[in-house]
Amino acid sequence: MRNYDLVFLKHFSMVIGFLVVVSLALLVFAHYLNGVIPPEVSPTAARATQARIAPAGDVYAGATGAASQAAAQAAAAAAAASQVAYDGTLDGSVIFNNLCTGCHTAGVGGAPTMDQAHWSARIAQGTETLYKHAIDGYTGPDGGIMPPKGGNPALSDEQVKATVDWILDNLK
Structure with missing residues (x-):
């Protein structure tokens, strides 16, 4: 009878060991996949981030800056005119x-x-x-x-x- 108990314990230990090895393998594989697949970024969150880090203003210098400034002012005036009732x-x-x-x-x-x-x-x-x-x-x-x-x-x-x-x- 004692022999049966030892055989059972040996088989049970091997099953438990096998399950531990499979669990560890699954954890390592999940960790690998988490690092390989890039996280999906919500378009709403991306727009909010871009709006939050956008520069508050522009710097215009020299002749090119004057042309850029004039274009920016014209665009702002057009945008404001479109908002008038x-x-x-x-x-x-x-x-x-x-x-x-x-x-x-x-x-x-x-x-x-x-x-x-x-x-x-x-x-x-x-x-x-x-x-x-x-x-x-x-x-x-x-x-x-x-x-x-x-x-x-x-x-x-x-x-x-x-x-x-x-x-x-x-x-x-």
């Missing part, structure tokens, strides 16, 4: 009909409608005050709310002033 028009009717009419036709949010009676007290404050309220936003004593630039931050100050002038010229 309504193609930069100063036609107050276009801006009013596309943006302001929603509130100033129906009186939404306490907005004065397009009749003289609603505007007389406001006109008495002066056009500079009207411009300031239209550009910066305003909450009136009656609770009426005028969001800055009518809720469209892409409008330039000149566009807002042109629209205020158009409104004042077209009151009934």
